[in-house]
Amino acid sequence: MTAQTTHPPMARTPRAWKKDIERFALLGAWAVLIAIFAVAVPDTFLTWRTFSSMFGSQAVLVVLALAVLVPLTAGDFDLSAANVLVFSAMLIAVTNVQLGLPIGLSIVLAIGIGALIGAVNAFFILFFRIHSLIITLGVGTFLQGLTLWMSQSRTISGISMDLVEVVVIQRLFGIPLAFYYGLALALIMWWVLEYTIAGRKLLFVGRGREVARLNGVKVDRVRVMSLVTSSTLAAIAGVLYAGMTGSADPNSGSGLLLPAFAAAFLGATTLYPGRFNPLGTLLSVYFLITGITGLTMLGADAFVQSLFYGGALVVAVSLSQLVRGRQPQSFG
């Protein structure tokens, strides 16, 4: 005799609705924001030129946010990412402008050294069992010193226009190619995290290292790969940064670290709530720049932009927590 169980027709429970609202809340908020600015500055905001300009300008931040997202998913912080970005841009400037290396070789060198920096981070974190915050903070500061030394504290301009061409001058549908590089990376990362064993292992390690280890996941290897990927992506962000400005400045790129973390955290409230996810991160970056662009068009003071940036992050994460019944957060 076999027991048969019958399932009632699939009905969406309030909990499922809540989940859906949470998933798409930021997308909705973005639409509302666009609508508000479309009404407030109708002639200029709602034009393709405005959107192509917003999309094209944020590629560096998108790639850097994707870089910090990888170790965050595995439960590690990479505070050296912005310094890797600056170091990589400066290495391109020094090797291309001052040493006369071809731009292609400079880029390969920068990305290769970026990967190496990730391996150094991983070595100290895993061999000595030190928290990633401490090591990446130290390595980042060390890199800052190297960058200042390498550049003699100067901004170096005159990076090959070939790089500038393929980053910001060439366009597709009116949007600089830089946008598509960021988009492609986000899609690749989304696919890796969702559909590959390596991606699932990364998520698993982030959820609980001990559980992952007991299930046969080589936790250390996963963490090494996440840190190397992070630094490599940060170096790629540095390549884009050099291509955006055609120059390298030893200081200013490090200001991108907090916006990158903000985008990663804000992204974790949307599409796959409670999980760092590349598409959510992409969405957050463009949500934030939409606010900044609209406010600037309205002539808002500089401090209003900071209020919006910080306020949006705190409000979004808090609302997301409210919808989730204020459960303790376990990002990863």
Next chain:
Amino acid sequence: MKNSNAIWLLPLLLPLLLPTLAQADAMSDAQDLIAQHRIIPDFVPQGEPFDARACMADKKVFSIPVTMTVPFAVALEDAMSRAAADVGFEYTVWETQGGMDSYIQGVDQAVTQGYDLIDLAGGLNPEVIGPQLMQAKDAGAMITTTHLYDETQEQADFVDASAKVPFSSVGKVLAAWAYVQTEGAPNVLIIGSDDVLPSLPFVESIQTQLTEYCPDCAQQYLNVPLAEWGTRIQSGVQSALLANPDINYIIPIYDSMTQFVTPALRIAGADVPMASFNGTPFVLDMVREGTVEMDIGESLGWAGYAAVDAQMRVLCGLPVPEDLGVPLVIFDKSNVETTGIPANFDDGYGDAHIAGFRALWMLE
């Protein structure tokens, strides 16, 4: 009869002619101002000669720069050290990477080692370490600032003298340049940083001068705090250009801002020229490459000697001249190569100041 008829018409035509005449006046004024800054002026002593070597024989100066990670501050300190070595007195530079703790440590060091004068160089505001500097004063040290205040600004009460910078004069030249380059119809985007002390009078002088030349012309101001140049200038300029496509000139008041304006112009697909101030080498290179149209430079070598002149006058009990007489030179495509390839902080201004100051200090 014909002539008298024409005279009768004059009062009627005058209201129509006045704006054109005023514009012609403004244009010629602006061109004159620009012409004055195209030449390297001769050295003009700004104070009475004095025997610097005798007066400074037992004196020593301690200089705290805002940070030695900025090439501008390094070049300024190098020039001041050279001037002090020329006179032959002890001049110590506090090798700081910036930060309140390091500034305080520097002041302590200067007091402990009995320096006669503490100079804050390259934009370090004395107010931020006011209590420590007042203690240093109580211990007998004099306090000066170099390259911080605008010529129109008052120094802090406890500061004995300041080598001020003619930011307001620079502002007038930048406004004149934009006015001439746009053929009398400027629609200018000014980018500044209100958190940098001299920015307010600097920006105000650009705005006032532009309004004087052309009362009906549009101008817009974008304020980006110093720490956010790398993240906010680009998006701010893009938004401004999208909101107002008629902008025909951009004036980032400090030339290091230009590197973040360039990608904004590329992304927005706008071909708007820009002019700036500081004479930073990489921006002069950008002038040579055509990315920036004009950069006003000041000789840091000259500024360093002028600052040491002010410091020595304080220590020797002499009056410090209000105007330090450091020339401002316009660099555009026509003369930028005089600053070197690649450009540097010192070339392009001549070296009249060295002989001039040596004579003023009775070294020759």
